[in-house]
Amino acid sequence: MAELSAAGETGANRLTVSDDTKMRSPEALCFEQVTKSYGTEAGAVEVLRGVSFSLDTGEAMAVTGPSGSGKSTLLHLAATLETPTSGSIRIGGEEAHDLPERELATFRSRRVGLVFQDHYLLPQYTMLQNVLLPTVAAGNGENDAEARARALLERVGLGARVDHRPAQLSGGERQRAAIVRAVINRPSLLLCDEPTGNLDGETAGSVADLLLELHGDEKSALIVVTHSLELAERLPRRVELRAGLIEEVAPEQAAGG
C-alpha cells in the first residue's frame, strides 16, 4: 500500500505510480492461461478454458463473440471483479488478484475504469457528483479533481448539465457522463462492456467517437466488449471468444467484417 499511497492528490504527484510502472513495462494487461468456471447446482460451467493475451499501454482491443461466450466474464476478470479459477492476470505488471480485498478495492478504483451497457449513475446525485464519486473511493478527491471533472464534462458536451440529475438527461448524455466517470482517476485500463448497447445508431456512433477520443487523450489501454461489428471495426485490434478460447482476428478480416 505504501507504494499506492504515494500516488498523491495533485496531478503531478499522481504521475508517479502509473508512469513508473509504464516505464518499466509497457504491458497494461496480461492474461496467461486463464480459466474460469462457475460451480452451479447443475455442475461446473467452464466459461474460459485457457485465455492468453497481452495488451500494451495505449493499445485498444475489441472483444467479440456470441452471447454467452464469456465476454463479460473476461472483462470482469480484467477488472479484478472476479477471480480466475486458474492462470495469471497481471495489471501493469502486478498480480492484482493476489492483493487482500481492501487493497484490491483501492487498486481497482485507481487503475481500472469501467463502462457498462447501463450507465449506473446514481439518481440522487448531480452529474458532477456522480463523476467525482470514484475520486473519493480512490482517495484522489479534492484539489484538482473537481476542476478535472468539470473540464471533462465540458469536453463531452455536458458543461451546461453539471448540476442536473441523471433523469434530466438523455441516454446518450448519461453514457457520456458514465465515460467521464470511468476516466476521472486516469486509469491505466479502460474496460467497456457493450458501452453502446442501449443507444440508437447515431447516438451509439457519437458515444463511440468520444470513447476513442478519451482513450487517445488519456493513453489508457482500452478493451471494448461488443457484439456490434461496426464498433469493433473501429478498434485497431480484435479478438473473438469462441468455446472458451480466444482467437485474434486478422486486421484485414477485422476491417472487412
Ligand code: ADP
Ligand atoms: P457474454 O458476456 O459473452 O454473453 P458471460 O461472460 O456473461 O457471456 O457468460 C458466459 C457464460 O457463463 C454463460 O453461459 C453464463 O450463463 C455463465 N455464467 C456467467 N456468470 C455466471 C455465474 N455467476 N454462475 C454461473 N454461470 C455463470
Ligand code: MG
Ligand atoms: Mg455480456
